[in-house]
Amino acid sequence: MSSLHLEFDVAGNNFVSAGSASDEVKKTLKMLGVDPVAVRKVAIAMYEGEINMVIHAGGGKASVDIDTDKVKIVLADEGPGIPDISLAMKDGYSTAPDAIRDLGFGAGMGLPNMKKYTDEMHIDSTVGVGTTVTMVVNLR
């Protein structure tokens, strides 16, 4: 089966470059002729995830596997970890500092949106070690 593997370093605390990985993925999916609805889902979910890594974890790594039937996105960081995942998943819950909120981020919709726009999402997190978010968007 044909598949494509892409990897990106996401720089921490850099809002200028934030979103560049998801932008590359978006461009790749369009060139592959992926359905626009699926492109948009990947774009929104991955952008949110990328921003999360920038805000909370000082950056991390994004890896994307594109198969004929799905796009799998793995965002791995070595940040502080999420103590209570179900709380973090609540709409509007945010631990973003005020300085970040002043920039228009940290509305507490990141994780809920990532879940909403993907077909599968798992979060593995250990406090003090890091967080790995795995998301899958199915391609029909």
Next chain:
Amino acid sequence: MTDKSLNTVMLDADRCKGCISCMKRCPTEAIRVRNGKAKVLYDRCIGCGECVRMCPHQAKLPAYDPFDSIFDYKYRIAVPAPSLIGQFNNLDNVDLVLNGLIELGFNDVFEVARGAELISEETRNIMREGKLKKPIISSACPAVLELIMMKYHSLASHVLDLVAPADVALRLAREEAEAKGIPPEDIGVFFISPCPAKVYALKTGMGLKKPAADGVLAVNEVYFKLLSVMPKIKEIKHISKTGILGVRWAASGGESLGIFQDRYLAADGIENVNNVLRAMEDGNLNYIDFVELNACTSGCVGGVLNVENPFVARVRIRALRHKLPPLDNHLDEVNKPREFYHWEVTPEAKDVYKLDSDFSVAIEKMRAIEQIYAELPHLDCGGCGAPSCRAFAEDVVNGETTLDMCTRREQ
């Protein structure tokens, strides 16, 4: 007629030196240098005119109809874009320009700004009804519309399904003349355009079953002709029937003023437009109601067929606030069915960047592109005839060029 190569930008091959100025600035990577000449990949061209602006040798020729083609018709109507008005300094009276058009041989004038005011009212109706996905994207700039249909397919459903103000004006102008009893075949309606994208859109009838314009002229050509006749005008007839709201469409933010709401975003300049569209794709602008996008800096006054600096033209347009009524055209007065303002034909999404229709083949090609790209120097020097190393890798895989065209690669 629908051929983009004849209706957007053409090349003066003698003047073209094969430098990379236009290729590097083309926002859709639609130019390659082949055999020492700039070649446009027309299926990717959005008609923005950036290459015309950037060419140091004036080798890029924007396409439009010669002025004298108006004399092919017995009854000639000028339909000027509001940008034309912004070209003149110290203009106290818009009618002076319109009278100048009559002096040049037109029998009547119908301002595009009138169509703009009607489109604004229909936009307000649509926004009130709330059926269209927000943020709603304006369809007024044909270069942006083409860009969305090529690169931002997922945003197509956000685009306002309205025809261009010029299309409204051209068709109303023709009907008015026909109502006077003038034989339809004698009537020629001529749009005066600020940019190649509008030349293409109006000549091909983008969004319509058939084009509304009998010809499209360039603002700059008409401007120079006007300069010689305007000082001689003794008696100024009252022709203008537009408010400042319609005229303000000439500059970025003008269309947004016409929606009478605050949560709008107006971006101009193709790079800014791309940034806004990317942010929309990422779901970041959901709190905005209306998005006005103009490919040219400052909006239509920045179109490459204008003469005046866009920032100056913008000031002049704004200054007309004191000379014109706020608004002078209303849907109920024109009394047309709503369909009149809406697309008859929905512009289609275009797969110009798609590597292959077979997904597995496309993935293989993408892998090959990544592999070739990794070997390239990443200088984006343009020496190979492609605008970037990335585009070059794509061209190699698509069989458009060969790897040995890159001379800066480590062997």
